[in-house]
Amino acid sequence: DGGITQSPKYLFRKEGQNVTLSCEQNLNHDAMYWYRQDPGQGLRLIYYSQIVNDFQKGDIAEGYSVSREKKESFPLTVTSAQKNPTAFYLCASSDRGGSTDTQYFGPGTRLTVL
Amino acid sequence: AQTVTQSQPEMSVQEAETVTLSCTYDTSENNYYLFWYKQPPSRQMILVIRQEAYKQQNATENRFSVNFQKAAKSFSLKISDSQLGDTAMYFCAFMKQPGSARQLTFGSGTQLTVLP
Numbered sequence: 001d002g003g004i005t006q007s008p009k010y011l012f013r014k015e016g017q018n019v020t021l022s023c024e025q026n027l028n029h030d031a032m033y034w035y036r037q038d039p040g041q042g043l044r045l046i047y048y049s050q051i052v053n054d055f056q057k058g059d060i061a062e063g064y065s066v067s068r069e070k071k072e073s074f075p076l077t078v079t080s081a082q083k084n085p086t087a088f089y090l091c092a093s094s095d096r097g098g099s100t101d102t103q104y105f106g107p108g109t110r111l112t113v114l
Numbered sequence: 115a116q117t118v119t120q121s122q123p124e125m126s127v128q129e130a131e132t133v134t135l136s137c138t139y140d141t142s143e144n145n146y147y148l149f150w151y152k153q154p155p156s157r158q159m160i161l162v163i164r165q166e167a168y169k170q171q172n173a174t175e176n177r178f179s180v181n182f183q184k185a186a187k188s189f190s191l192k193i194s195d196s197q198l199g200d201t202a203m204y205f206c207a208f209m210k211q212p213g214s215a216r217q218l219t220f221g222s223g224t225q226l227t228v229l230p
Contacts, residue, residue, distance in 0.1 A: 031216060042118075042205055042220030043159075050216070058217060090159060094216065101147065101209060101216050105159035 003027065004106035006091050011111045013078070013085065021076045021109045023091030030095065032074035033103060036060060037088040046089075049074055078111065086113045116141045116208050120221035127196045128229050134181075135191045135224045137206030143167075145211035148182065148189045149218070154202040162204070165189065167211075196228045 004025045013019045023032065031050045035043035045058030049068040063082025068074055078085045088110050092103040117140045127133035150162040165173045165182050172180050181190045193200055206221040
């Protein structure tokens with residue numbers, strides 16, 4: 001089945017540790033995105049990538065890093081520099097060259113800092 | 115910068131009734147896309163409906179339709195024949211016409227509860 005997978009579903013981190021969230025898609029989409037969702041709020045863009053080996057900062061990139069070595073994969077690293085990392089993280093992808101720019105989302109990862 | 119405002123944090127509707135969720139946005143762009151996404155308790159974001167600003171006709175998708183008022187910068191979602199499975203958080207989102215960036219700007223959401 002085509003879709004977007006994120007792992008793990010739940011992640012616990014101790015303060016001072018870096019953690020990496022996985023996002024994989026088999027939709028052959030060019031563009032991929034990472035969003036953060038806090039309780040009672042909408043989604044905010046962390047990073048996005050429109051093509052392999054290229055990515056741009058979103059609105060809240062501080063304390064996060066990404067890579068895009070493969071079209072299918074766009075992992076997000078939450079570094080120790082992120083002061084308040086506890087949140088729900090959503091990955092999305094879209095067909096940049098397609099007739100629509102609709103973004104489709106993965107199931108999300110809930111990150112909790114202990 | 116674009117902003118999206120959803121002024122109804124919570125709403126409820128009886129099963130089989132109709133409900134309308136409000137969304138307004140602020141932009142200086144002339145060409146853009148608008149979306150409604152739903153997020154059920156599973157927290158998966160699911161596309162409900164999409165509207166291109168250059169289209170005058172309002173988008174419809176089965177029981178879901180929009181009332182797009184470009185001059186008023188309003189984009190409301192109407193759900194007809196509400197079902198229990200429609201219970202979810204609904205987000206309105208804005209995207210500039212494709213260019214160098216295709217990021218979505220989201221509103222803060224409306225929690226809709228369908229009552230049996």
